[in-house]
Amino acid sequence: MHNRDIRPHLLGILLLLVITSWAAMACGQESKGASSTLRSAGDEAKFRVISRFPSEKTSAQSPLGDDAKPFVDEAVRDAIAEERYDVALLLVQKKGAEDDPYVDLLEGYLALQADKPKEAFAKLEGLSGKVDRLEDYRLYWLAQSAVAAEKHHKAALSAAQVPHDSLLLGKSLILLANALLETGTSSDTERAIKTLELYLNKYPRGRSAEDARMSLAGAYEKTKQWDAAAKAYLAVLEKHALTESATEAQKRLDAIKKHLSKELKAAVDEPSRAIRMNRYRALFGAHRSKMVIAEVKEELDGLEDDKALRCESLYLIAKSYSKLRQHADGSEWYERIVKECAGTDYVLKALYLGGKGFWNSGERDEARKWFARIWKEFADHSFADDAMYFVARILREEEKSDDARKLLAKQVSSYPTGDMAKDAHWLLVREMFGGEKYKEVVAYVDGLDKTGEDDIYSRGRLHYFRARALEKLKKTDAAKKGYREIAQKYPLSYYAYLAFSRLGYLEESGQKGGRAAASDLCSLQNGKLCTFVEPKRTEAVKLSDGLRNADHFKRGVALLRLGLTDLAEDEFQALRRSHGSAANLWALTFLLNAAEAYRISHDLPRRHIQDWKTVYPKDADDPRWSLAFPTPFRQTVDKYVTERKLPRALVYAIMREESGFNPRIESWANARGLLQLMEATASKIAKKDGLQGFSADKLLEPATNIRLGTGYIAELSEQLDAHPALVIAGYNGGHGNVSRWLEERGDLPLDLWVEDIPYGQTRKYTKRVLASFWTYSWMYGQDRVPRLSFELPESN
CATH class of the missing domain: 1.10.530.10 (Lysozyme)
Structure with a gap:
């Protein structure tokens, strides 16, 4: 087809795409949340995932049966996981034709990743209408390979056909615009610019917004719309600070500055306040604390006219000192916030963090004063009971036990459901324990309607130490009863483990003779010590019809079967919003586990499925516990x-x-x-x-x-x-x-x-x-x- 024949066709598709896609994207297809990955170990901000991992076989059986059976063998999946795409491609090709279009689709994808775009294009183009579940991926990969093979009209045509409900829509629009730009015609360039402008107007914070801004700036530059290009590059600096795109944008601004209007030249020479502030925020988020302090200090004098930004800047400096653990230096800046920022939220933050800073630097009297202001001036804020708790701890450090005890009692009375109530109760009990006031421990815990113990670090603590107090009082039967109750109520928890251990100790201390210590406490009492808990097999994971029929689910399963775990994760992430019930999350967990994607699979029950640890598992094949505690490698x-x-x-x-x-x-x-x-x-x-x-x-x-x-x-x-x-x-x-x-x-x-x-x-x-x-x-x-x-x- 000649260029003059395809352009009207392209234009018609493009117009249809533009009209239909925005309505679909309004449902959230291009929100940043759609691209976020399931949380990994620890604090997500602490980690960056470099690539996938090789797996070892798992015994898990998918609730889909053969419908989840991998399309390719483990060697291919391992090569993909290690990003050795050339090896994976050779393995797929070596195995020979299986007359399966999905395997052919994978071959095309691997050829693309292995920098063989012509081979990828030929393979993917021949699969039209043969891979319905992954047609959007075929079209997108086909467009990518066409761009790499310099078949730009083909690329534009393929990218324009990606359906509006695909997670690839945003990327496809960018690819479409770039392909149109490469055709070299003025009409296609105008269409590319229009596509990018529409996208950014609709989704200025979309997950593809950074690429869209860079492409749009490049398009303006190509058509010699210099000021428009400069504005687009400046938007990259403002909204995507510290990225590679920002670095490239600055280079392009320097290169085109001679073509700019006087106003834009000035903006390039002296970045706007918004650009500078976003840079500081990005530096702060990246924990580059010394740079934050140095750069923001220079900014302060120019912020006399903007209280909000000035207070934010003071906070960035103060908190950066806290991050560096330079608490004495930070105190000055927290004091400035309290003095200069009355009526803003920064005052409360400053009192809280400044109080901690004084405490950490040994200025306990000042710390107490700052914390006291919180519960007096912000009595209804969640920080109020924190502040009381912190002062009580300071008083304990100063050996002012009576004052500490009174303040803790006031805290639990004033904020019985506060998030620090459990810690206040514990400090009171800990002091009683330290003073060997075991009867008081029992009475205090018995007098509580609620303990506030709501996390894995505290659940069962007070009643465990109640049982410990009973043990100290030589009320052995009552202590054993208390330990058993904790072990039954909180299966395989920290305090249940301690409770079992105390039961074992009491059993062994009551034995006569010099029997060797048991390595497994369940072997005590002739194997009966643990029989008071009854392990049960948890309910088998089931797949609902609603989940099975969801498009994202179908795509995710197909991608898993191809070994493309990263892409499957994106599809399943989208499902979490629309099918986020516990039953559906368990089904996703099972599938991901069966695909040996343990990083993702174990994390769902760990962080996203609540209240399932209600029974002890019978064995290693328990349908749910085995998913949360897998044994890879x-x-x-x-x-x-x-x-x-x-x-x-x-x-x-x-x-x-x-x-x-x-x-x-x-x-x-x-x-x-x-x-x-x-x-x-x-x-x-x-x-x-x-x-x-x-x-x-x-x-x-x-x-x-x-x-x-x-x-x-x-x-x-x-x-x-x-x-x-x-x-x-x-x-x-x-x-x-x-x-x-x-x-x-x-x-x-x-x-x-x-x-x-x-x-x-x-x-x-x-x-x-x-x-x-x-x-x-x-x-x-x-x-x-x-x-x-x-x-x-x-x-x-």
């Missing part, structure tokens, strides 16, 4: 835990917490891989272990990371008497800190020692991972309830 893990004499459950508990089973993840602090090893630590273990040719990049290889990570766990185990709680605390807080805490408080029993860990992050990590250790032991280990010594070793 089993062969490699087993090899090294056997060599190093480590509990497999301990390695999996740490791995689940550190990386969420994604071996190619890197933290903001440059910890890498499955067990999140720092280069210095890994290098030391590699040398000790005789591993040749070590480099930081090798930490992204599962086998290397597991080898070195288990080496580090074994080193901690040797230093810390192989105590799982201490090893876990050491993995997070460092061996040096754990040794110091043992020296300072090693005379405490384990349960109180953990509660008194001064670093909140390490305290929570220890509880969380110890519960996972027990869960993995219960499900997969020889010991269902591993012995947990309450008597701590000496510091080493």
